[in-house]
Amino acid sequence: xxxxxxxxxxxxxxxxxxxxxxxxxxxxxxxxxxxxxxxxxxxxxxxxxxxxxxxxxxxxxxxxxxxxxxxxxxxxxxxxxxxxxxxxxxxxxxxxxxxxxxxxxxxxxxxxxxxxxxxxxxxxxxxxxxxxxxxxxxxxxxxxxxxxxxxxxxxxxxxxxxxxxxxxxxxxxxxxxxxxxxxxxxxxxxxxxxxxxxxxxxxxxxxxxxxxxxxxxxxxxxxxxxxxxxxxxxxxxxxxxxxxxxxxxxxxxxxxxxxxxxxxxxxxxxxxxxxxxxxxxxxxxxxxxxxxxxxxxxxxxxxxxxxxxxxxxxxxxxxxxxxxxxxxxxxxxxxxxxxxxxxxxxxxxxxxxxxxxxxxxxxxxxxxxxxxxxxxxxxxxxxxxxxxxxxxxxxxxxxxxxxxxxxxxxxxxxxxxxxxxxxxxxxx
Numbered sequence: 001x002x003x004x005x006x007x008x009x010x011x012x013x014x015x016x017x018x019x020x021x022x023x024x025x026x027x028x029x030x031x032x033x034x035x036x037x038x039x040x041x042x043x044x045x046x047x048x049x050x051x052x053x054x055x056x057x058x059x060x061x062x063x064x065x066x067x068x069x070x071x072x073x074x075x076x077x078x079x080x081x082x083x084x085x086x087x088x089x090x091x092x093x094x095x096x097x098x099x100x101x102x103x104x105x106x107x108x109x110x111x112x113x114x115x116x117x118x119x120x121x122x123x124x125x126x127x128x129x130x131x132x133x134x135x136x137x138x139x140x141x142x143x144x145x146x147x148x149x150x151x152x153x154x155x156x157x158x159x160x161x162x163x164x165x166x167x168x169x170x171x172x173x174x175x176x177x178x179x180x181x182x183x184x185x186x187x188x189x190x191x192x193x194x195x196x197x198x199x200x201x202x203x204x205x206x207x208x209x210x211x212x213x214x215x216x217x218x219x220x221x222x223x224x225x226x227x228x229x230x231x232x233x234x235x236x237x238x239x240x241x242x243x244x245x246x247x248x249x250x251x252x253x254x255x256x257x258x259x260x261x262x263x264x265x266x267x268x269x270x271x272x273x274x275x276x277x278x279x280x281x282x283x284x285x286x287x288x289x290x291x292x293x294x295x296x297x298x299x300x301x302x303x304x305x306x307x308x309x310x311x312x313x314x315x316x317x318x319x320x321x322x323x324x325x326x327x328x329x330x331x332x333x334x335x336x337x338x339x340x341x342x343x344x345x346x347x348x349x350x351x352x353x354x355x356x357x358x359x360x361x362x363x364x365x366x367x368x369x370x371x372x373x374x375x376x377x378x379x380x381x382x383x384x385x386x387x388x389x390x391x392x393x394x395x396x397x398x399x400x401x402x403x404x405x406x407x408x409x410x411x412x413x414x415x416x417x418x419x420x421x422x423x424x425x426x427x428x
Contacts, residue, residue, distance in 0.1 A: 009037050023058050040411045051232060052240065052405060056089060056395050059231040061309040066316065068229060069093070077319045082224040083107070083194045086166065086391035089229055090398060104194070110167035111188035111197070114144050117172075121179045130176045130383045131261040137172050139254035141165065148248045158401075161249050162394050170194065173387050174201035177380055195220050198387070203375070215330040216374060219323040223367055226316040227385055229392025235259040235266065236389075236396045241408040243397045256393045257386050266385040269368035272304035273378045276337045276344075284336060286343040294353050304365030305348055306358060316363040324366040324373075333373045341369050 005016045005028040014036050019027045027050050034040050043049045058067040066073040069088050076085055080094075087095045087103050095103060117137065124133055141164070142148055148161045171188055178185050178201075186201040195217055204210035229236070239256040243249070260266035279289050292300040307314045328338065345361050348354040371381050 007033075007037065009039060012037075019053075021053075023060070034411070040413070042413055046237075051237065051408070052400065052403075054232070054396070054399060055092070056392070056399060057229045057231045059309065061307075062311050064310055064313045064315045066230075073226065073315055074319060077222050077225050080225065081193070081195070082221045082228070082388075085225045085228055089391045089395040090162065106163050107167040107194065108188075108190035110164045111171055111190060113141075113168050113171050113175075117144070118175075118185070121175070124179075129261075130180065130380055131257065131386070133176050134172065134383050134386060135254045135257040135261070137176075138165075138169070138257060139251050141168065142248050142250040145250070148250060151246045158249075158398075162398065165249060165253065165394065166390065169387055169390050170198035171201060173383055174198060176383065177202050177376075180377070195224065213330060215326050219327045219370055220374075222320060222323045223370060223384070224388035226320055226363055227367075227388030229389070229395065233265070234262070236392060239393045240396050240400045240405075243400055244405060244408045249394070249397055252397050253390070253393050256389070260386055260389065261382060266382045266389075268303065268364040269371065269385065270378050270381045272341075272365050272368040273337070273372055273381070275303045276340050279340050280337050284340055286340055286347065290344070290347050290351070302344070302348075302359065304362055304368065305354065305360065307362045310362075312358060313360055314362045317361055317366060320363055320366040320370070321361070324370050327370050327373050331373055335372070338369055338373060341365070 003018045005018055007014045007016065014033075016033070017029045019029055021027070030041060041049070056069065058070075059065070068076060068085065069092060071088070071094070076088075080088075083104060084095060084100060087100060117140065120137060120140065121133075145161065145164065147153070147157065150157070153161070175185050186204045188197055189200060190197070192200060196212055199212045199217065199220065200210050203212070232240075235256040238259040239252045242255040243252040263271050279286065282288075289300065290302075292298045293302045345365070348359060348361055354360070367385075368381060371384060372378070376384065
């Protein structure tokens with residue numbers, strides 16, 4: 001028999017059921033709290049509020065555990081690839097060889113985007129941020145595929161919509177990058193796998209085949225897998241909230257992209273490189289900046305260290321550190337900014353101040369270093385994060401609809417003025 005939670009208000013005791021998840025996470029079901037008591041809860045930032053029951057991702061911040069559909073992130077990053085993990089997140093199980101081939105072939109059929117979308121780029125200012133472009137372009141897909149607006153699509157039609165989004169996202173991301181350089185656009189080549197195709201469209205030339213080092217492809221697969229989902233974070237919750245109004249997948253994911261844009265969420269890896277550039281411009285004295293970070297009266301904070309969810313370590317950081325080391329060694333990149341990053345990493349892993357406070361290098365620290373080593377400009381980092389997070393957003397949107405969850409509608413405690421009388425403008 002499950003435990004019962006009691007709340008005492010105004011001399012009355014009200015009972016509420018509890019729920020225990022498959023990983024023994026406990027929750028109090030207060031769905032009827034307002035009906036029974038007239039009260040609501042206040043939970044700024046929803047840090048203690050479960051908005052849904054989900055079977056997609058399990059995260060234990062205290063123990064440093066991250067699992068997709070029950071599979072440890074460490075095992076998936078080592079043995080799987082991004083498309084296989086995408087299938088797992090969206091459909092619930094790892095694909096058989098036949099299923100994965102069919103999934104890949106279906107995506108390959110839809111990698112091209114409508115030629116009219118190329119005209120959008122001409123309207124963007126030359127310095128417009130790639131995330132603003134990405135959000136607008138993904139939302140615009142709903143105009144090119146109006147059938148996606150239908151609420152009562154068949155399962156087959158809904159599946160085709162998510163396939164189209166998965167297929168077209170790498171093309172759109174690569175074109176955003178190419179247009180920023182003024183370079184000719186590279187069309188998809190479907191003989192390549194998902195990640196290689198993206199890298200070819202991004203760094204390739206029309207006149208010759210680009211050779212992408214397998215170490216780089218492995219690192220990109222790892223990065224995308226590690227970013228693929230992360231439970232009910234800001235952007236995933238946004239996708240579910242927008243989707244709960246029966247909004248189409250393209251617009252819902254566009255909203256998630258906008259949420260990811262913020263430096264407190266997906267923009268953290270960009271902030272890491274900006275911090276490293278700042279230290280470089282100041283002369284590269286890492287010890288000076290480490291001491292500034294230790295000074296509680298100094299506003300400077302080390303970006304890319306510690307995590308608001310993981311209290312001991314970020315399991316993704318351990319994985320991506322190896323990928324980072326492999327890429328830097330393979331490419332032999334000579335970059336003062338990356339040298340500064342390695343010094344900060346060494347300090348954070350050995351300095352008692354950082355060790356005692358669990359201020360370890362996190363996934364944003366290493367991903368920013370890899371993206372820079374590969375030649376991506378800083379303002380593309382969050383776009384690459386969005387590319388990785390896409391299957392998680394799709395899975396969250398799909399699960400929310402399959403569970404027939406109600407439209408999201410948080411409550412509030414009003415703290416404004418009470419009754420006020422209107423005064424004529426000439427008398428104010």
